[in-house]
Amino acid sequence: MSSGSFSGHDFGDARRRLANAVGGKTLKALHRRSPARAAFHIVGTIVVFSGNAWLLATAQWGGLWLAALLAQGFALQGVGYLVHEYGVHRGLGGAQRSDAFGRLAACLLFFPYTRYRLEHQGHHAHTGADWDEAYKQALNTRCKRFLYLSAPGALWLTSRPRIEPSPADVERIEGERRKIWGFALLLSGLALWQPRWVALGYLLPLATSLPLVSSLRVLLEHAEADPGNPLHCGTWYRSGRVSRLLFAGDAGDCHVVHHLFPGIPSYRMAGALHVLRPSFLAGGVPERTSLMELVWLWFLRCAPHRQPWPHSARVIREETSK
Numbered sequence: 001m002s003s004g005s006f007s008g009h010d011f012g013d014a015r016r017r018l019a020n021a022v023g024g025k026t027l028k029a030l031h032r033r034s035p036a037r038a039a040f041h042i043v044g045t046i047v048v049f050s051g052n053a054w055l056l057a058t059a060q061w062g063g064l065w066l067a068a069l070l071a072q073g074f075a076l077q078g079v080g081y082l083v084h085e086y087g088v089h090r091g092l093g094g095a096q097r098s099d100a101f102g103r104l105a106a107c108l109l110f111f112p113y114t115r116y117r118l119e120h121q122g123h124h125a126h127t128g129a130d131w132d133e134a135y136k137q138a139l140n141t142r143c144k145r146f147l148y149l150s151a152p153g154a155l156w157l158t159s160r161p162r163i164e165p166s167p168a169d170v171e172r173i174e175g176e177r178r179k180i181w182g183f184a185l186l187l188s189g190l191a192l193w194q195p196r197w198v199a200l201g202y203l204l205p206l207a208t209s210l211p212l213v214s215s216l217r218v219l220l221e222h223a224e225a226d227p228g229n230p231l232h233c234g235t236w237y238r239s240g241r242v243s244r245l246l247f248a249g250d251a252g253d254c255h256v257v258h259h260l261f262p263g264i265p266s267y268r269m270a271g272a273l274h275v276l277r278p279s280f281l282a283g284g285v286p287e288r289t290s291l292m293e294l295v296w297l298w299f300l301r302c303a304p305h306r307q308p309w310p311h312s313a314r315v316i317r318e319e320t321s322k
Contacts, residue, residue, distance in 0.1 A: 010230040011127075014283075015260055021279040030264050030272045037267040038091060041248070045082055049075040053201025057194070072201070073209025074246050077217065079108050081248035085266055088117045103176060107183050109206075112176040118163050127222075127233055127259060136218055142302050149215050151207040219298050220251035224288070225306040231283040232308075233259050238289050244270065253277065256285070286311055 019027050052075055055068040085091045087102020099113070106113035135158045139145050147153030165173060191198040219235065226232040237243075237252030249266030250258060257264065257272050257280075264272050281287060286308075288294055297303040297310070 011260060014230040017283075018260060018276060018279050022275045026275055027261070030268050030275075031261070032268070033091070033265060034267065038086065038265070041267060042082060042086065045075065045078045045248075049079065052205075053197055056200040056204070057196040069205055070209050070212075072205035073211075073213040076109065076206060076210045077213050078248055079105055081250055081266070083109075083113065083116065084120065084250065085248075087113060088120050089262060091265060103179070106176070107180055110180055110184070112173045112180070114169050114172040114176060115163070115165065118165055118169060122163060124259065124262060136222070136305050139218070139305060140302070142299065145215075145299055145302070148218070149212050151211050154211045154214065217247065217251055219294055220247065221255045222306055223294070223298055224286075224303070224309045226284075226308050227306070229284055231260070231280055232256075232285045235294065236280065236285045236287050237291065237294060238287055239273070243291075252288075253280070256280065 049072070052068045052072040056065065056072060059065045059068065083102050083105045087098050087105065090098045092098045092101055099117075102117065103113040106116060138157065139148055144153075144157065148157055187198060187202075220237050222234045224232075224235045234256040235252060236256055239247075239249075239252045239254055243252065244254060247254070249269035253273055254266070254269045257269065257276055261272070303309045
């Protein structure tokens with residue numbers, strides 16, 4: 001493990017301090033699962049995806065169509081969040097049920113669920129290690145960061161495996177890949193019946209707006225961090241109702257809380273932030289309130305991934321002009 005990673009001890013100590021600050025009863029309530037709210041989250045994602053697909057397939061070219069294209073990128077990422085919360089983090093209860101759901105949802109995004117699960121579990125166990133999300137560390141030039149906004153660039157930059165799965169997991173991954181090929185064949189058949197729904201409502205946003213949205217997710221997760229402070233393991237961007245809706249309660253300050261308390265479901269994240277935010281800020285975590293400033297620092301100033309950033313873009317501009 002590299003010196004820039006956080007050990008289980010680091011996070012354990014931070015969790016204890018936060019738990020003492022908010023109280024065990026409050027923390028227990030924040031972890032409580034709600035099947036009704038989980039069902040609303042899952043069904044809502046499907047409804048939004050279907051509505052955007054209908055608009056893209058039937059609406060005329062114009063502002064509404066472009067808005068639907070961007071919204072479909074968020075909806076597709078929302079499918080990924082379903083895999084993350086209800087599959088990997090066992091949001092549906094037992095492992096068998098959660099894994100079955102995760103495999104189904106991951107198939108819609110054409111990636112093997114088991115590989116993602118193993119990599120994400122490693123990410124939580126060794127946040128900040130050299131191998132952890134190595135492709136994000138490799139986004140160290142403006143060219144690469146802008147290239148990541150495209151589907152070919154994103155595939156190229158994320159193609160390197162980050163884990164060595166066991167023989168049993170290799171077998172599962174191969175089985176999931178066969179199911180993905182089967183889904184692709186089914187999709188090809190559907191395209192003969194409804195080509196605009198498949199091409200415009202699904203494949204086009206998968207190749208265009210999803211990489212754009214995914215790049216924002218990278219920025220709002222671990223782009224800014226302080227390796228010496230486990231409370232500051234990610235970008236503490238102060239989320240609001242809109243950003244929590246767009247990123248399913250798992251970006252910015254929500255994502256930092258998720259790493260300290262991965263058992264808190266996304267639909268309780270607003271309440272978690274309400275009680276935990278003062279403790280994070282008191283613990284030295286710098287709060288970001290301007291998304292445009294973060295975008296400017298990431299894409300134009302090429303601020304390093306997982307390092308503390310200047311708190312104001314104005315400071316950089318003044319230093320550069322000297």
